[in-house]
Amino acid sequence: MAENDGQHLLGLLLQDEQALLERWLRDAAVHLQGRASSAELERAFRDLLTALAKGVSGGGLDLDHEAYGEVRALLSELSRDRARRGFTPSETAVSVFSLKGALFDLAARAGQGTDAILVASRWVDALGLLTFDSYVRAREEVIAEQSEQLMELSTPVVKLWEGVVAVPLIGTLDSARTQIVMEKLLQTLVDTGSEHAIIDITGVPAVDTEVAQHLLKTVVAARLMGAECTISGIRPQIAQTIVALGIEFGDIPTKANLADALLHALRGSGVEVVRRRSGGGR
Amino acid sequence: MSTSATGVDELPISSGDDVVRVRQLVRTRAQGIRLSLVDQTKLVTAASELARNTLVHGGSGTARIEVVQRAGRSGIRAVFSDEGPGIPDLDLALTAGWTSGGGLGLGLSGAKRLVDEFDIDTEVGRGTSVTVVKWSR
Numbered sequence: 297m298a299e300n301d302g303q304h305l306l307g308l309l310l311q312d313e314q315a316l317l318e319r320w321l322r323d324a325a326v327h328l329q330g331r332a333s334s335a336e337l338e339r340a341f342r343d344l345l346t347a348l349a350k351g352v353s354g355g356g357l358d359l360d361h362e363a364y365g366e367v368r369a370l371l372s373e374l375s376r377d378r379a380r381r382g383f384t385p386s387e388t389a390v391s392v393f394s395l396k397g398a399l400f401d402l403a404a405r406a407g408q409g410t411d412a413i414l415v416a417s418r419w420v421d422a423l424g425l426l427t428f429d430s431y432v433r434a435r436e437e438v439i440a441e442q443s444e445q446l447m448e449l450s451t452p453v454v455k456l457w458e459g460v461v462a463v464p465l466i467g468t469l470d471s472a473r474t475q476i477v478m479e480k481l482l483q484t485l486v487d488t489g490s491e492h493a494i495i496d497i498t499g500v501p502a503v504d505t506e507v508a509q510h511l512l513k514t515v516v517a518a519r520l521m522g523a524e525c526t527i528s529g530i531r532p533q534i535a536q537t538i539v540a541l542g543i544e545f546g547d548i549p550t551k552a553n554l555a556d557a558l559l560h561a562l563r564g565s566g567v568e569v570v571r572r573r574s575g576g577g578r
Numbered sequence: 579m580s581t582s583a584t585g586v587d588e589l590p591i592s593s594g595d596d597v598v599r600v601r602q603l604v605r606t607r608a609q610g611i612r613l614s615l616v617d618q619t620k621l622v623t624a625a626s627e628l629a630r631n632t633l634v635h636g637g638s639g640t641a642r643i644e645v646v647q648r649a650g651r652s653g654i655r656a657v658f659s660d661e662g663p664g665i666p667d668l669d670l671a672l673t674a675g676w677t678s679g680g681g682l683g684l685g686l687s688g689a690k691r692l693v694d695e696f697d698i699d700t701e702v703g704r705g706t707s708v709t710v711v712k713w714s715r
Contacts, residue, residue, distance in 0.1 A: 468598055502601060502619060504626040505682045533619035540620060541627075541688035542674050 301415040302356035308402045308416065309349045316398050317341055323394035328387060337391075344370050357415065359422050371423065372430035379434035388431050392424045451477045453484040460492040460561045461485065462554065464529075466499030474510035478517055485523050492561035493518045496554050498529030508543045515548050524564055526550070528557035585645055591629050591658070592638040600629040600641045604656060607643055611652040613714050621654060621712040624692040627685040628658045628708050634679050636660025636706060646711065653694070653713040661705035668700060 309316065320341055325334060347366040355361025359368075371392070378388040399416045451473065456462050461484050463477055481493060495514065500507065515525040528551040530538075538545075551557040562569060587607075589600055604625040608618040625641070632639040639660030646655045665671045672690065677683030686708075690696040695711035 470594055501605070502623045502626055504623045504630070505684045505688060506626075506630060509682050533616040536616050537619050537623045537692065540691045541623065542684045542691070543682065543688075 301412070302352055304403075304408060304412050305357070305399075305416055305419060306349065306352045308399055308406065308408075308412075309345065309352060311402060311406065313345060316402060317345060319398035319401060320345075320395050323397050324391045327390040327394065331383065331387065340370075340374055341391075344374075357419055359419075359426060367423070368426065371427050372434075375427050375431035376434040379431050380438060385428060385431055389424050389427050392427050393420060395423070396420045451480055453480045455484075455488055455490070456494070456558055457562060457567070459488075459490045459565050460494065460558065461488060461490045462494040462496055462558075464496045464499060464554075467501075469500055469507045469510050471510065474514060478514045481514065482517060482521060485518060485521055491523055492564060493523050493525045494554065494557045494561060495525065495527050496529040496557070497527060497534070498531070498554070500529075500534075503534050503538060503543075505541060505543065508538070508541075508545075512545070512548075524549075524561070526557045526560055528552070528554045587643045589641045589643070590638070591632045591641055591660075594633070597626060597629045597633060600643075601626050603641075603643055604654065607645060607654050608712070611645055611654065611714055613654070613712065617712055617715070620692040621656075621710075624689040624710055624712075625656050625658075627689040627692075628656070628710065631685055631708075632658045632660045632662075632706075634681075635665075636662030639705075648713075651713050651715075653711050655709065655711045657707060657709045659705065659707040664702040664704055664706055665698075665700040666702050668698065 317338070321334065321337055324337060324341070328337070344367065347364075347370055351359075351361070351364040351367045354363025358364075374391070375388050396417060399420065400413055403412050403416060451463065451465070453461055453463050461481070463481055465477065467473075469477075481495075484490070485493060495511065497503065497511070503511075511527060515527070518525045526549045527545065530550050530552060549557075549560060551560060559569060587603055589603060590596060591600065601622055605618060605622050608621050613621065625643075629641055632641070637660065639658060639662070642655075642657040642659075644655050646653050670676055671678075672687050673683075674687040675683045689708075689710065693710040694713050695709070697709040698706070699709075700706040
């Protein structure tokens, strides 16, 4: 029975390949509204049709059959590409579902009954689900990559002065980020031979006990390497919250803003900052 | 996240990302009732502590955030519930500096000081539920 259905489907696919392709392209293009070039679509669909015919002739209707290997590869490549280019899931899946109309037309013209149409419909649905799965997987990969990049991006260690480096922290400070911040800071201390490190938390929205603990650990690590550490960017609401929480920063110098912290570090390293007397000539 | 007609948001807490989501939701709600910046920060920090406690000690749980009214004042009530091991010695757990999990030991006691109302309901083997309220001034 299943074999027979497969034969019908194969018949349809091979019957008038050009007509099928044209109808499929037309239907898909309506939904994509010019977001993908027609040449590109045609190439993708032609490859898919060839692979589909191969799949049906070797594996019948069973998409898990190894004969469908090429189809699965093409579909996941298509969805991956669409996901990365910002197509919506429906814009991606509609390319596959558009095959239905074309197949139904051919089936009707060949005088095949509703059974054949139902079989073709289920088969296309399964292909569509396959596309959905690969699309979601590709999207998840993109998200994972982005959060990794964000983590790297958001923790720069900058040199402010000879012997003074700063880490402007922005966003949430969790264990994973603390680890990266600490590694980068300690490495920069070694590379630049700096004796002062400033950790600026202006961009950290909330300092809870976990964040505080991570900050303290980073400071202790920097101190072990012989660097003096200052925490700056403590806004009024953060200060009050820290007091209410009962967190003690001990003898770690803290400053309201980065400028004060820099001044503190400069003085610590023996640099005196003086304003040039105005009107004193050149 | 589900919001019902009464404006109760319920979020699952099962990963570190969920703690961030709880924090963001509490901040949005606190801004919605015009809590002062200091009170916002206090409430958000308390929510962060309690959500992390739910995750670390309870394994996982839920956070329910809602806006409440009393005598013409608005407030935010947050309830953190888990079905974890419960707290055997509540007085000890509320002692500043005592920790069972390697933290600073200030989370629970600190959260209590950061909010206006604090209620804890725990039973060993059944779980823990912490309710906090912060009122606007």
